Amino acid sequence: MEFPSPWNERRLEDGDWLRADFVDLTLLVFSTLEEWRVAAVGPERRSELEGLEKGDRLPEGLPWERWDRGPEDRGLNFRPVFPDRPVIVRPRAPLHLSPRAKAVFYLGIPAWIELSADLERTRRVLSSWPSVRLSNSWHGVPTQGELCYASRTHARRRYTTEEWSEFDIATTVEISNQSENTLPFERLFFETDHLALFLHGSRLWANHARIRASEGADELNGVAFSPKPYGPAADARIISAARRGIVRRSILRSAFSTVLGTFQDD
Incomplete structure (x- = not known):
């Protein structure tokens, strides 16, 4: 199976989240309440994310950074x-x-x-x-x-x-x-x-x-x-x-x- 490039355009509906791994860095992006919430997680906490699937509740205490967005904003890319x-x-x-x-x-x-x-x-x-x-x-x-x-x-x-x-x-x-x-x-x-x-x-x-x-x-x-x-x-x-x-x-x-x-x- 050929996986898409990590640099491709992504879309997140309100309430959805995605995970992207880059060597020692894991980025979690959560779209909620007209905000982009982003957590940068290092290897020391990566085990907490293993097995999580779309719709699962994310772990508590993640280092979220937040950006206000419009209600129609959906697109993002790395x-x-x-x-x-x-x-x-x-x-x-x-x-x-x-x-x-x-x-x-x-x-x-x-x-x-x-x-x-x-x-x-x-x-x-x-x-x-x-x-x-x-x-x-x-x-x-x-x-x-x-x-x-x-x-x-x-x-x-x-x-x-x-x-x-x-x-x-x-x-x-x-x-x-x-x-x-x-x-x-x-x-x-x-x-x-x-x-x-x-x-x-x-x-x-x-x-x-x-x-x-x-x-x-x-x-x-x-x-x-x-x-x-x-x-x-x-x-x-x-x-x-x-x-x-x-x-x-x-x-x-x-x-x-x-x-x-x-x-x-x-």
């Missing part, structure tokens, strides 16, 4: 989005890029799940939640920097479906060493505001990014964005737009740990 902060990505072991060399890496970034629903017959975003909770990381020196997430998957040289969750976003980055010296790739500070999400088969992909890296602490790293994913997923269809649009070029200051200060993970 969609994947990138985390709300930059992500720190590591290879499995440090890799030394030769002078003027370049290499492509596959990154698996767990998607956040965004819920949109009809509010007075206008589709609006209610909220979003992480499918997997990532640890916090700090990019920069202790007195100046930016709060990020630490990726739970390593940057890889090949794409292997079995090693990533269904809700991981396959993101490709080509790193080019523009210096005359060997560049150690230990950690990458990766912004996602210019990445859109695509669906290729049942898998999530992002458009390809290329980073020109250097060693100088005061130099900028140029980033070029492609409009489509890399290689075999180039014919994927877009399902979520980039937060700040897909731009041809952008800049990162100090993308690599060898360029700026320290990285600290909790």
Whole structure:
């Protein structure tokens, strides 16, 4: 039996509820009393929901969030989005890029799940939640920097479906060493505001990014964005737009740990 995509349009009649599972996240959506009620449940409470069917009474004490809606509002949909902060990505072991060399890496970034629903017959975003909770990381020196997430998957040289969750976003980055010296790739500070999400088969992909890296602490790293994913997923269809649009070029200051200060993970 082929199940519908989790990103398809859904409808809830008044008094009905639905459940959707995304790795460590379970979302319950309840339509009642001209309200959307949404509960985000983690693995620790998932056993309370086992065996529940349409029409059953939901458990007490769920962490409901509520949005007022019109009496005719019925439609809703989930969609994947990138985390709300930059992500720190590591290879499995440090890799030394030769002078003027370049290499492509596959990154698996767990998607956040965004819920949109009809509010007075206008589709609006209610909220979003992480499918997997990532640890916090700090990019920069202790007195100046930016709060990020630490990726739970390593940057890889090949794409292997079995090693990533269904809700991981396959993101490709080509790193080019523009210096005359060997560049150690230990950690990458990766912004996602210019990445859109695509669906290729049942898998999530992002458009390809290329980073020109250097060693100088005061130099900028140029980033070029492609409009489509890399290689075999180039014919994927877009399902979520980039937060700040897909731009041809952008800049990162100090993308690599060898360029700026320290990285600290909790």
